[in-house]
Amino acid sequence: MSKTLTFKISIPTQDGFFGRECNNPDCKRYFKIHQNSLKDEMYCPYCSLLFNKNELWAQDDLKYAQENLEEEAKTYVSNEFSKMLSETFGKQSGSSKNSSFSYKIGSPYRKKYISPPTEKEVDSEIECSECKAKFQVYGIFGYCPLCKCDNIIIYDTNISIIFTEIENASDKNRSLRYVYNDLVSTFEDFCKKRNRSRKKYNFQNLKSAENFFKDEFGISLFNGLDNDEILTIKKLFQKRHIYQHNKGVIDQKYIDIIPEDGSLLNQIAPLEIEEFKGATHIIRKILLKII
Numbered sequence: 001m002s003k004t005l006t007f008k009i010s011i012p013t014q015d016g017f018f019g020r021e022c023n024n025p026d027c028k029r030y031f032k033i034h035q036n037s038l039k040d041e042m043y044c045p046y047c048s049l050l051f052n053k054n055e056l057w058a059q060d061d062l063k064y065a066q067e068n069l070e071e072e073a074k075t076y077v078s079n080e081f082s083k084m085l086s087e088t089f090g091k092q093s094g095s096s097k098n099s100s101f102s103y104k105i106g107s108p109y110r111k112k113y114i115s116p117p118t119e120k121e122v123d124s125e126i127e128c129s130e131c132k133a134k135f136q137v138y139g140i141f142g143y144c145p146l147c148k149c150d151n152i153i154i155y156d157t158n159i160s161i162i163f164t165e166i167e168n169a170s171d172k173n174r175s176l177r178y179v180y181n182d183l184v185s186t187f188e189d190f191c192k193k194r195n196r197s198r199k200k201y202n203f204q205n206l207k208s209a210e211n212f213f214k215d216e217f218g219i220s221l222f223n224g225l226d227n228d229e230i231l232t233i234k235k236l237f238q239k240r241h242i243y244q245h246n247k248g249v250i251d252q253k254y255i256d257i258i259p260e261d262g263s264l265l266n267q268i269a270p271l272e273i274e275e276f277k278g279a280t281h282i283i284r285k286i287l288l289k290i291i
Contacts, residue, residue, distance in 0.1 A: 014119050017136055019058040020145075024049050030058065030120045033145060034134035043148045045141040060117035071111045078109030123164070124157050140182060142189050150193055155287055158186050159280050166273065176271040177248070180240040183276070187283050194290055206237050213290060221286050229282045234258055236279040239269045 017032040022044040029046045043050050122136040126144075133146040140158050143150055162179045169175030184204055191203035197216060202208040206221075213219040222230050238254050250264045264270075 017134075019061055019117070019120060020056040021058040022047060022049070023051050023055040030122075030138060031141075031145065032122055032136040037133040037135065037146060039146055042145045043143055045135060045137050045143050045145045048143045048148060058117070058120075060120075064114060064117045067114045071114065075109050075111050124161060126153065126157055129153050140186065142193075150190060151291060152284070152287060155186065155190070155284060158182075159284075162280075172273070173271060176273065176276060177243050179276060180236060180271060181244065183279060183283065184237060184240045187287075190287055190291060204237070204241070206234060217290070219289055221289070225282065225285065229278075229285075231258070231260065232275060232278045233282045233286075235261075235275065239271065242269055243271075 014032075016035045018035060018038070019030060019032050020042070022029050022031075024044060024047050027044055027047040027049070029044070031045050033042065038053060040053055041050055042053055042056060044056075120138070122138045124138075125134070125136045127134050128144040128147060128149055129151055130149040131144060131147040133144055135145050139161060142154065144154075162182055166172065166175050166179060187209075188203040191201075191209055191212070194216075195201060195212065199212075201212040203212070210221045213221055225233075235258060238257055239248075242248055242250060242254055248268045250261060250267055250269050252265065254269075255262050255265055261269075
């Protein structure tokens, strides 16, 4: 008759947070969720796919649990075997005409110590303003893992991460090229979540984004912004575009949209931290209209 053995293995936490890893092969990114916020199903805060909580185990935690389980099993088998021999022979010794025997109980199996998994890096701790879930992420993200909420707190956290990257960068100009792209991508992600139509919109293009919100929601993205703010946000999007597709060289298409920079035709577009900071505040104003 078979017997099922159950062993309890404790996974260590850091300040009450458990490491989790997205089960989407195209994501596989690491995050942490507080023990009080664990649910049977959770979203990946990066790619937004929904998983059963048992599908989100971090691989290092699974390895730690498996190794500890093996040690528990070895200990159990050793103890049961010793118990069986003890019950059969005890400390007796004896002999017969053709044989002799003796038995002495040996030392029990000593479990090996398994080092806890090394915690992976995270850089932000967030409490969702909607469901109060507590979680930690690394880098840019887009969702609460419990309610899938996307709110202005998520935007503010992402901007804080971006500014930290700039401050820590050894090459500020190279870092700015990346964060211009990050900011446009963050804006694009928020817009995509609002698109429930069958029409395709390019949210990396301000005109396309403006048309979408006007057509679908009757919202004017630029309403309430002054001319300087509109110019700043247009420069951010166009500079991001030419660095992605034209090695940062200002072409005629750029000038057609931003004639104020006509003297810079065929030159490398300047990237400025103050311009970028201004754009983050302007995009925040826009997002407050649409989220």
